[in-house]
Amino acid sequence: MKKLILLMYCPDKKGIIASVTNFFHQRSGNIVYIDQYVDRIQNAFFMRIEVEAELNDTEFDNIKKSFHEELGIPFEMNCDFYLANVLPKMAVFVSKYDHCLYDILAQQSSRKLGCEIPFIISNHKDLEPIAKQFNIPFYHIPVSKDTKESAEQKQLELLQKHGVNFIVLARYMQILSSKIIDEFPSKIINIHHSFLPAFPGAKPYHSAFQRGVKIIGATSHYVTEELDAGPIIEQDTIRVSHGHDVEDFILKGQDLERIVLLRALKLHCERKIMTYNNKTIVFN
Amino acid sequence: MKKLILLMYCPDKKGIIASVTNFFHQRSGNIVYIDQYVDRIQNAFFMRIEVEAELNDTEFDNIKKSFHEELGIPFEMNCDFYLANVLPKMAVFVSKYDHCLYDILAQQSSRKLGCEIPFIISNHKDLEPIAKQFNIPFYHIPVSKDTKESAEQKQLELLQKHGVNFIVLARYMQILSSKIIDEFPSKIINIHHSFLPAFPGAKPYHSAFQRGVKIIGATSHYVTEELDAGPIIEQDTIRVSHGHDVEDFILKGQDLERIVLLRALKLHCERKIMTYNNKTIVFN
Amino acid sequence: MKKLILLMYCPDKKGIIASVTNFFHQRSGNIVYIDQYVDRIQNAFFMRIEVEAELNDTEFDNIKKSFHEELGIPFEMNCDFYLANVLPKMAVFVSKYDHCLYDILAQQSSRKLGCEIPFIISNHKDLEPIAKQFNIPFYHIPVSKDTKESAEQKQLELLQKHGVNFIVLARYMQILSSKIIDEFPSKIINIHHSFLPAFPGAKPYHSAFQRGVKIIGATSHYVTEELDAGPIIEQDTIRVSHGHDVEDFILKGQDLERIVLLRALKLHCERKIMTYNNKTIVFN
């Protein structure tokens, strides 16, 4: 018995839910989860469905094909099919901060993350000992203004060679160019250390301190061309006071960052996120 | 165009979702919302569905009848049908605390609550001026050990005479007997001033202070025979510190109480809550 | 026995705490609360102290004078003295939204706010019935581009005539000019319906929805010349999801607004806030 996951969107019309549920019902699939969302402004319909069925690889391909012909074309659907037991491959990009990396690797060691991690890439050597501690291959690819293009070429080759499905920027302090972003649309997850859209860009904790806010936050989002402006996946906040200095903001914030990033990674690994119109729909 | 709301549960089986969505699809109803939940331990299936359709009263009755015959009986369903435009009638019971009452009446004045309030009942006269301020009939029905039975008789008569659908105990400091509870199963909403199941019964803020907790809470729940043990609808918490005394706990807690109670009332008015096995399923 | 409150700041030096505590100790005052904060970047020292003492009005004046001579001048202190039993007078400015006004008046009726409310001013008549409900004088002063100057003149006259100490803008939809702001420095409290500095200005819920945030917030702050850029007193946030539309954001946000505004008002009434360098120090 396997579990099939379908993420789908299309223009909103009458009868979509009935048609989709019928499709699987007629093939002896048991719908164990269904959730849907209608964006009335865009007139768009979104659905996530989990179906338990006896399936081998051929049958999985056949179902996708039949679905496309019977429903996909007439309803103009945009579909992604997954098998729950096939884990996505995630590449980890880091620089010098270790708190997110430790959390990712610890959760991965305990098999709570739901992905495979073929390697870690960093523009610095500082975190190589942690990669060794957890037995994950570590590639040191320095990045400077002059070497950025060749560095990204090396990164791309590693990503392709290992069949990486998505990338996490776990406090990676370099801005990716479109060369990589275009290859991984809605597939690069960043953690930004502020409650976006407040304080985008560099040194958000310093800006938050300067402004005298009473809450700080962290935001995980998909990376797009525009800096810190991609679809937001998850955010959280924590209270601060006048008594906290920038260093306190950073320490408190790091706890937020790692929790918020992990939540986003798990949602992505479980195929619970759709993106549309620079926003996310999170079926949770 | 009217909106029909269906809350339904039954033993879990294959094909329920497909059958229900087909039923409405075939009658030209447009499903604008569907949410479902499966309790795998109890093998129970729960669903909330909103359908837009052209309906007069007779057609609404016919749909209920057809649904019952075609699906209700074969699937052993337990169903509640509502029309979104028919507002439920809520009776308000209070004693001396005014914070929840003010919030309820202010929200009602601004038409944010989604119900009608035919009257307020209290065992004290203290809050009568507030009822007058907001132009709601106020019945003073004192309750003592000796008069409890006749007092509840008077309450029941008022409830029945006005066709009340559900009751809110907005810090009503009397324990209702089964005489009233049995008439309103899953229809009496209480606000308890602790994060249940911690600190049930009297003086929870004092107990919380005594125990030295660092968070306090409030809980809205449906009233059952056992005190403060009915299905929980909504809870929230707020941080406290050693520097807060019992009076501070009470003041901070009152903000929680009114917010948590209002959320529960709105959920109930919008028919978003099902109860099962002394728990709530909240489709939100 | 009276309670004296002192808010003080000065350049940071050795011996301030010892000198201040000695001063009151020698006059038989009992220090029941002391809190201090040092801004190491600005080298500034801030203190809030509560002293219980037998005091008539003359003695209160004498203490202020002695304190100024013995400590204020040598330490270059900036001091504000208050008697806890003298409640500040707060003017309420509103437009059309009623949720903050209801909360303020309900809390005031229950004597939880710690101030007097001599009157309400509005540029619209919509909320006059609520003022009447609570028996507070209501002045309708319309504001248009052409009448703004004379309108503010009328407002100022009312403020001065009633000896108002501070102003709350309880969703007042007009921008005050420097004519009023300059008369009430750090004495005008606004509630803005976003987690500032995100989404300043008009229609923040619409902007938040557009951006696809997963948390929304509210911010109370002192009004300065620059719009929504004054010292932040209090903020709070609440989770939202893709399933919420702008209307949901507004309803959820309004609960935040009234809670956050009330917290700020209570802190101000209890003389727990100092402002410095466009930030607040909140001794809580």
Add this chain to the structure above:
Amino acid sequence: MKKLILLMYCPDKKGIIASVTNFFHQRSGNIVYIDQYVDRIQNAFFMRIEVEAELNDTEFDNIKKSFHEELGIPFEMNCDFYLANVLPKMAVFVSKYDHCLYDILAQQSSRKLGCEIPFIISNHKDLEPIAKQFNIPFYHIPVSKDTKESAEQKQLELLQKHGVNFIVLARYMQILSSKIIDEFPSKIINIHHSFLPAFPGAKPYHSAFQRGVKIIGATSHYVTEELDAGPIIEQDTIRVSHGHDVEDFILKGQDLERIVLLRALKLHCERKIMTYNNKTIVFN
């Protein structure tokens, strides 16, 4: 220049603050932090003070002695003096769950915890690889009904041999006897996976699920003879819904547990906690 930390409590009297601040002022100490709390019910005064001063070890001893004679005896004070640069030694007790251990060791590796960790003790071998990963000595001391006494004897010997100052039970699934508890009063920190006092004892997530709560929590507290009833240091909560099963509660809860435990450990390491009357005073 060293930083001295004093935690002190005594019966409340006039003049304590003035006397203490004078004492340090006269010895050229610069008070950089002062916080105090008065428990009016118990008539007890609590204070935490940080003083910067040029101090060698002899002078530190002299100051303690003078303070005791001049103030400690007359005011009946109970005092603890620390030097901020002397880190406490923490022993870690674990069983099979790794999430708290990973967090503790990762934070320790990044020097964010403010203590030394001489060793880890466990009644199981499961987590030994993690200890190795982080290069911390690991002692496997199995505990059964019959061996409990000798096991605790071995534990005590290790604790004493390494001069351990306090113990963290990072999901250690054994109940300590008074043999160890009595040696470490207010020096053993446990993490319990519920918002105490709700759901003490075994399997709190199962009980929370059974009760149908809408929030779950975690509590760190000092261990006393009575199970899960010691002074609470820190708590936090997170929302759950009917859609979460026990496994979800456990996963969400584990994020709370590790965050709440770390906060408690940092507070303890920074000497910010006093215990009194089975409660904590947390100067933060």
